[in-house]
Amino acid sequence: MEESTHTPAEQDFLRALAAALPAERVRSGRESLQPYECDGLSVLRELPLCVVLPQDREEVQTLLRLCRQYQIPVVPRGAGTGLSGGARPVAGAVLLSLARMNRILDIDLENRTARVQPGVRNLAISQAVRPFGFYYAPDPSSQIACSIGGNVAENSGGVHCLKYGLTVHNVLALEVLTADGEVLHLGGLTPEVPGYDLLALFIGSEGLLGIVVEVTVRLLPVPENTVVLLAAFAELGLAADAVSAIIAAGIIPAGLEMMDRLAIQAAEDFVHAGYPRDAAAILLCELDGSAEELVERVALVEEILRRQGADSIRVARDPDTRALLWKGRKAAFPAVGRMAPDYYCMDGTIPRGRLAEVLERIARWSEEIGLAVANVFHAGDGNLHPLILYDANAAGQIAAAESFGQRILALCVEVGGSITGEHGVGVEKLDSMCVQFSAAELETMHRIKGAFDPEGRLNPGKAVPTLHRCAELGAMHVHGGVLPFPELERF
Amino acid sequence: MDITGRLQEQVQDAYAAQRPLRIRAGTTKSFYGRPVDADAELDLREHSGIVDYQPAELYVTVRAGTRLRELQETLAGQSQTLAFEPPCHGEDSTIGGVVACGFSGPARPYAGSARDHLLGVRILDGRGQDLRFGGHVMKNVAGYDLSRLMVGAQGSLGVLLELSLKVLPLPARHMTFVQERQMAAAIKELQRWEAQPVPLSASAWMDGQLYLRFSGAESVLAGLRACVDGDLFLPDEATRFWAQLRDQQLPFFASGSPLWRLALPTGTQPVLSELPQVLEWGGSIRWLRGDASAEEIRAQTASRNGYAIQYRGESNSQPFPPLPEPLRTLHGRVKDAMDPRHILNPGRLYTDL
Ligand SMILES: Cc1cc2nc3c(=O)[nH]c(=O)nc-3n(C[C@H](O)[C@H](O)[C@H](O)COP(=O)(O)OP(=O)(O)OC[C@H]3O[C@@H](n4cnc5c(N)ncnc54)[C@H](O)[C@@H]3O)c2cc1C
Numbered sequence: 001m002e003e004s005t006h007t008p009a010e011q012d013f014l015r016a017l018a019a020a021l022p023a024e025r026v027r028s029g030r031e032s033l034q035p036y037e038c039d040g041l042s043v044l045r046e047l048p049l050c051v052v053l054p055q056d057r058e059e060v061q062t063l064l065r066l067c068r069q070y071q072i073p074v075v076p077r078g079a080g081t082g083l084s085g086g087a088r089p090v091a092g093a094v095l096l097s098l099a100r101m102n103r104i105l106d107i108d109l110e111n112r113t114a115r116v117q118p119g120v121r122n123l124a125i126s127q128a129v130r131p132f133g134f135y136y137a138p139d140p141s142s143q144i145a146c147s148i149g150g151n152v153a154e155n156s157g158g159v160h161c162l163k164y165g166l167t168v169h170n171v172l173a174l175e176v177l178t179a180d181g182e183v184l185h186l187g188g189l190t191p192e193v194p195g196y197d198l199l200a201l202f203i204g205s206e207g208l209l210g211i212v213v214e215v216t217v218r219l220l221p222v223p224e225n226t227v228v229l230l231a232a233f234a235e236l237g238l239a240a241d242a243v244s245a246i247i248a249a250g251i252i253p254a255g256l257e258m259m260d261r262l263a264i265q266a267a268e269d270f271v272h273a274g275y276p277r278d279a280a281a282i283l284l285c286e287l288d289g290s291a292e293e294l295v296e297r298v299a300l301v302e303e304i305l306r307r308q309g310a311d312s313i314r315v316a317r318d319p320d321t322r323a324l325l326w327k328g329r330k331a332a333f334p335a336v337g338r339m340a341p342d343y344y345c346m347d348g349t350i351p352r353g354r355l356a357e358v359l360e361r362i363a364r365w366s367e368e369i370g371l372a373v374a375n376v377f378h379a380g381d382g383n384l385h386p387l388i389l390y391d392a393n394a395a396g397q398i399a400a401a402e403s404f405g406q407r408i409l410a411l412c413v414e415v416g417g418s419i420t421g422e423h424g425v426g427v428e429k430l431d432s433m434c435v436q437f438s439a440a441e442l443e444t445m446h447r448i449k450g451a452f453d454p455e456g457r458l459n460p461g462k463a464v465p466t467l468h469r470c471a472e473l474g475a476m477h478v479h480g481g482v483l484p485f486p487e488l489e490r491f
Numbered sequence: 492m493d494i495t496g497r498l499q500e501q502v503q504d505a506y507a508a509q510r511p512l513r514i515r516a517g518t519t520k521s522f523y524g525r526p527v528d529a530d531a532e533l534d535l536r537e538h539s540g541i542v543d544y545q546p547a548e549l550y551v552t553v554r555a556g557t558r559l560r561e562l563q564e565t566l567a568g569q570s571q572t573l574a575f576e577p578p579c580h581g582e583d584s585t586i587g588g589v590v591a592c593g594f595s596g597p598a599r600p601y602a603g604s605a606r607d608h609l610l611g612v613r614i615l616d617g618r619g620q621d622l623r624f625g626g627h628v629m630k631n632v633a634g635y636d637l638s639r640l641m642v643g644a645q646g647s648l649g650v651l652l653e654l655s656l657k658v659l660p661l662p663a664r665h666m667t668f669v670q671e672r673q674m675a676a677a678i679k680e681l682q683r684w685e686a687q688p689v690p691l692s693a694s695a696w697m698d699g700q701l702y703l704r705f706s707g708a709e710s711v712l713a714g715l716r717a718c719v720d721g722d723l724f725l726p727d728e729a730t731r732f733w734a735q736l737r738d739q740q741l742p743f744f745a746s747g748s749p750l751w752r753l754a755l756p757t758g759t760q761p762v763l764s765e766l767p768q769v770l771e772w773g774g775s776i777r778w779l780r781g782d783a784s785a786e787e788i789r790a791q792t793a794s795r796n797g798y799a800i801q802y803r804g805e806s807n808s809q810p811f812p813p814l815p816e817p818l819r820t821l822h823g824r825v826k827d828a829m830d831p832r833h834i835l836n837p838g839r840l841y842t843d844l
Contacts, residue, residue: 192604381628
């Protein structure tokens with residue numbers, strides 16, 4: 001009965017696929033497709049033509065060649081934790097799950113690298129090399145679930161990116177399949193490779209330029225000692241200014257995170273980390289290094305925090321207390337999730353110096369619009385994650401939350417930042433891309449896409465909006481102005 | 492001075508006339524790469540000056556023709572620096588030239604490369620369009636990362652107009668040790684140090700001596716002093732040594748025979764050890780001099796999964812290792828996307844780019 005909705009070409013393709021791959025690699029039929037209908041951005045749903053779960057590179061190649069032959073688009077998917085709809089299926093397209101390609105292929109202690117398949121979970125890499133005294137630095141809060149292939153596609157960050165960089169700074173080499181199934185080797189174990197830096201171009205390309213089938217990451221030695229400071233502030237602005245003051249003093253902490261009152265209370269109710277419930281904001285500052293160095297720097301940071309008006313400061317030196325302090329931060333998203341039926345997680349970056357002002361404006365809009373906002377974010381990088389609380393079943397609230405989100409992103413661009421720091425554009429921020437880039441810049445991105453995937457088969461309709469879409473919007477807004485409610489389903 | 496308007500007009504005219512341009516700045520690096528097949532010149536030197544410098548935000552936006560020395564002095568005034576330690580091939584070296592060539596100095600394996608510190612660019616593409624990619628915030632994943640693509644493209648994908656670079660605090664102190672080591676033992680020793688959480692910030696080997704530099708707060712270095720073998724270099728001498736290595740002013744680099752740059756996986760055992768050589772970057776860069784044939788050097792390097800670049804020498808018709816398919820075709824398509832009429836530094840990197 002499903003067959004009837006397929007075009008003849010799709011039917012031919014499905015038959016050829018069934019002949020080419022073992023039966024358990026392919027899923028079709030509404031019921032088995034439903035678990036894949038969205039990624040972490042669950043308001044956007046679509047059923048794919050079918051789901052394919054290859055076990056090795058050759059099976060991915062087989063699939064890609066059939067897709068070329070039958071002109072079927074492909075949407076790659078890792079663990080599906082993405083928050084911008086990047087892995088959301090496209091109607092009539094194959095959803096290619098890399099989740100079963102989850103083996104660690106090689107750990108090279110001499111060169112301090114690990115070679116892994118794309119479906120390996122981020123945390124699994126650090127766990128595998130921990131016995132040898134190493135770890136993989138980028139640590140998204142979703143690290144127990146998200147895949148390294150997804151991290152590459154999104155150029156993911158995490159708490160420790162302030163000091164240790166993003167995915168692009170920690171991935172050395174990729175094996176990639178083009179839309180035609182050809183093998184590309186990008187980067188390498190050498191500090192430079194001939195030609196253009198296509199590795200840097202590829203990282204963060206959201207599954208539009210190729211399928212990652214192997215990743216070689218750089219491993220770092222685990223720091224000797226770590227200390228976490230928790231500082232409580234009576235005003236949001238004081239905490240925001242303290243962030244700038246720490247950086248301005250020449251200190252690059254391993255992590256510098258901020259939570260506001262709503263987020264603190266949600267986290268406290270959820271995991272009882274011992275956060276001060278009455279504070280307007282807290283900062284979590286992690287410092288690492290040798291014992292001697294830490295004594296000095298902890299004292300310096302304490303002094304700065306006091307000078308910036310911190311009401312109380314806790315210093316956690318032992319692993320258990322440190323873990324407890326981080327637990328509240330790491331559980332903040334689900335904790336906030338308990339406070340309202342739904343929440344919408346935003347992801348913009350701004351210059352640190354504008355933190356206080358931007359948070360204040362978001363708070364004012366929150367009151368005007370009548371939707372609460374909890375803030376929990378990578379303050380050291382200026383990477384905001386306002387969580388807009390709403391109820392999808394209440395009339396107009398989805399629309400209100402979405403337009404509120406767009407306003408926040410437009411504000412980020414206005415103060416000199418970006419519409420996305422780490423979650424990517426996906427389908428969610430296509431309209432906001434029109435705010436950040438000119439038509440000529442977007443056109444250049446489409447040309448780059450054309451260089452890799454001339455027929456546009458990989459993850460169509462994601463990451464870079466068509467000029468047509470922007471033109472339609474452009475008629476309604478000017479320069480960093482507030483965007484009207486977007487029709488998210490329009491490409 | 493901002494001469495964007497003039498530069499844009501020149502590129503647009505060149506596009507209309509299909510007339511190739513040789514992009515030049517300080518021309519301190521014209522020894523590097525292939526000769527550009529162009530009669531007309533696009534001169535970036537006047538396009539200079541700092542556009543925006545926010546020490547507390549850890550970034551600087553600078554016009555590409557700004558002299559490297561001038562930029563570094565400005566940053567040092569705020570106790571900050573470009574942590575990739577860009578080499579300065581002469582007084583006239585510009586930041587645009589450094590980024591276009593993708594050059595980094597001794598700190599590169601420990602602090603990251605030029606591309607790691609680039610946050611955003613403003614460029615003219617081969618149609619003369621004024622485009623911006625990236626930005627000046629630390630994290631930005633909106634759209635493809637076309638800014639980092641410019642690093643090392645040697646001007647063949649776009650004329651760099653402005654660069655936003657991450658800046659970092661100057662380390663409080665440095666400490667350099669010198670140890671007597673044969674090459675193979677030095678490579679082992681480097682491996683050992685790089686696997687430890689210590690603030691190693693530069694490394695080199697030449698003439699039977701291994702040089703290790705550590706950087707950081709006084710307290711950290713004091714703790715290390717007891718753990719590292721070898722003689723401590725006097726601070727001034729050490730500073731001079733690393734600067735001369737970075738800028739290729741050491742006697743090794745002055746002699747006449749062709750100079751090769753080998754990029755290898757860090758732990759690679761000695762290669763062509765009969766030839767005079769200098770190791771940098773934990774052993775992953777090896778400078779080689781001597782009269783071995785290009786074929787021999789390329790073959791020896793390739794067999795160890797490395798690459799050899801003929802950095803300086805007379806017959807520089809093909810200094811960079813050839814690209815394998817399908818990468819080569821893809822390079823051509825990326826070039827066509829950015830510079831469809833091949834008017835920007837054609838031939839500098841490869842004959843067909
Ligand atoms: C609670 C929570 C917290 C989070 N915290 C963070 C955080 O701190 N920092 C951060 O950066 N992100 C965070 N994220 C977002 C998300 O986890 C990351 O974007 C992650 O990298 C996605 O990985 P994934 O395997 O789930 O990819 P998916 O969601 O499956 O896919 C993401 C994108 O990658 C593409 N893709 C996936 N695999 C491949 C492949 N092998 N080849 C080519 N393209 C591929 C997809 O097409 C899609 O465009 C968070 C998400 C959640 C739910």
